[in-house]
Amino acid sequence: MSFQAPRGMRDFYPEDMIWRTWLFDTWTATARRHGFEQYDAPVVEHLDLLTRKAGEEIVDQIYAFEDKSGRQLALRPEVTPSLVRLVAARRTQIVLPAKWFTIAQCFRYERMSKGRKREHFQWNLDIIGAADITTDLEVMATAVDALRALGLSAEDVSLRIGSRKLVAAMLTALGVPDDQQLGVLMVLDKRGKVSDEVLAEMLRDAGIAADLAARIMGIFEVSSLDDAARQVPADSPAVAELRQLFTLAEKAGVASFLAFDIAVVRGLAYYTGIVFEAFDARRQFRAILGGGRYDRLFESLGEPPLPAVGFGFGDVVIREVLEAKGLSPQGGPGVDVCVGVFEAANWPEAMEVASDLRREGFCVDLALGAEGPKSLFKYADRRAARRVVFLAPEELKSGSAVLRDMSTRSQETVALGDVVTAVRRSLAGGIGSA
């Protein structure tokens, strides 16, 4: 039989898991440092929750199926609909604004390419119930803090900030009617992913005349916020809130990571305000994370309005970016002590020693099936154990075991009753004196 995972789905062997655990732990610690609480929702949701308001592309990519009672279910392609569902269901009990995060596996059936698989884990972090620009900045500051905690600087990555409101104001100034603006935005999001010719065609399909399309494409010439400000009315709230955002970013110590970028509009239909994406400085990889404000999603699902802002930060692109920079977790959770025997008959005594050490909190492996010095030390080396305690018939006769330091290869004979103390002293010396 084939021992492959389904196409586009990943296995995580222990060495991959060290990576993933390091990333997830960094995300979790960063979210907590910023006062966010963790939640989770089922990876399986009702299909209709996922297809509303998400935008067409994502809907085409949903893994959908029917359960044995004929329910239309699906593997979530994103977490935001589930988040809205959870908040709406307990709206009156939840402390607002809710600062929530999750690390959720999401599934999309799509053509595979660099940085894209059919599943990925996504750190989702949102603030629900606050509309002020401070909230947008708080979310972005958390994203930047995570990038920093992973070892990236403002020279390595940048958080590109756009605004749906600003682009909408520019489209209005160009004469694009309100009801065509979302369609145009969805097309503009494809820039860089398809050729400009295809883009022009897509605009035509969205009902935009050729000359207007050319002027719309001119929006991408805008290279600064001041530049953009000249193309919209002087009292544009979109410009004012962007200016405020950059001021707050200075105070929050994240300004060096932020850059205005008119071209960032995001591909999901539900965004309403500021949107952002993080990229590596050389733009070799896809977006590391992306998010923005979505103030009308609750309304559009038939609920009373509730403003919201958040982002998704996947585990695939960041690993490519970090590996390209040579950044990776330093070691993994190791084995403190490997306990072994020279003869299988001594396993009962070995298990007693292992049990004593574990009770004291040490990470202890048993070299099962690796009896005798040669196999034992080989096994201990491959598991990167720092110390070995072994029970050999000679020493056992006098009630002793042998403690070996795997780095110095020095050994000492220790009474069975003193093994815990000896290991503690040996490991403390090994760390403290290093």
Added chain:
Amino acid sequence: MSFQAPRGMRDFYPEDMIWRTWLFDTWTATARRHGFEQYDAPVVEHLDLLTRKAGEEIVDQIYAFEDKSGRQLALRPEVTPSLVRLVAARRTQIVLPAKWFTIAQCFRYERMSKGRKREHFQWNLDIIGAADITTDLEVMATAVDALRALGLSAEDVSLRIGSRKLVAAMLTALGVPDDQQLGVLMVLDKRGKVSDEVLAEMLRDAGIAADLAARIMGIFEVSSLDDAARQVPADSPAVAELRQLFTLAEKAGVASFLAFDIAVVRGLAYYTGIVFEAFDARRQFRAILGGGRYDRLFESLGEPPLPAVGFGFGDVVIREVLEAKGLSPQGGPGVDVCVGVFEAANWPEAMEVASDLRREGFCVDLALGAEGPKSLFKYADRRAARRVVFLAPEELKSGSAVLRDMSTRSQETVALGDVVTAVRRSLAGGIGSA
């Protein structure tokens, strides 16, 4: 629209997540203390991997679907087939015996009842590549250690030990042919879940004559290992290895949790040796965990043989057991400091303070949208923040903020540049002197 999760699937609100995180952390720490490495496999697998050798009941309960290329996929109902797949695919590179664990969400479409949902998270822990009984005990000792770490004693729970080999020897002694024994074992696993009449019927359906069926039911009269030993040949290896297991359990300090139980046979087809299940002492709940030895699973999938033993420990029943005993995590990850303002205009300064505190590693929430003393303190209380730092216009004029201890309600005025130091001193005093 409906804001319900799909039937049988769970939402985890922050308060549920505190529970889940505590459980997962306990599982992970216990596995590491016993020298196990973490792995993970996709929640979606090829259907054919999951339907081989699993046993009929579980196959009926699989959530299966076809992807857009016509591949037959499914949500895993258990992790063991994926584990075998991962090990088989890299058999020559992996250090054997492999001591691996994962915490994996599994899905089964089944009638819902107490302790059963359509998804659950399962801690799976296995040793692959070692056949000795020490390996079985090492796996059981890890399970017992986890139960202890969750606050349960040998008075609360017991690990019931059975043996497929022993029951098979008894069936042979009763004259049940080899090729009918697995069918009989699968029926015996249903005891207690269906009435004895239904059980007798099921034995008949498995091709067992009524008088033999009655004698088979007599197996359950066996109340001790000595009792069982009298019904099989004196040199029975099944009895010898059980005796050895109980001796090792004494040495490993877990004997008080273990009890021989002839009725434990497990419902999955692939077990070959010792099997076990943990139950609460009063048997009010379903099995907390279950596992055993499965030495022929690799062979049956067309691979060279590789002995293996392991267990699955779900998150649903254990929560019921712990809640019935009043055991739960003490608090969750809290907020060290809540930073707020009396007037919205002071958010820039507040963000600077929050940024300084976070850089020092404190968990800091911003009381966004809760301007003014009343809303600020109310918000901080609901988030269980230990300290509040607030910026009020009066103090800001003199370059100061106010630090408030939320338990004592005492306040001090602190220069903005000294906030980090003051918070560190205040929190250290709060902990150190308590």
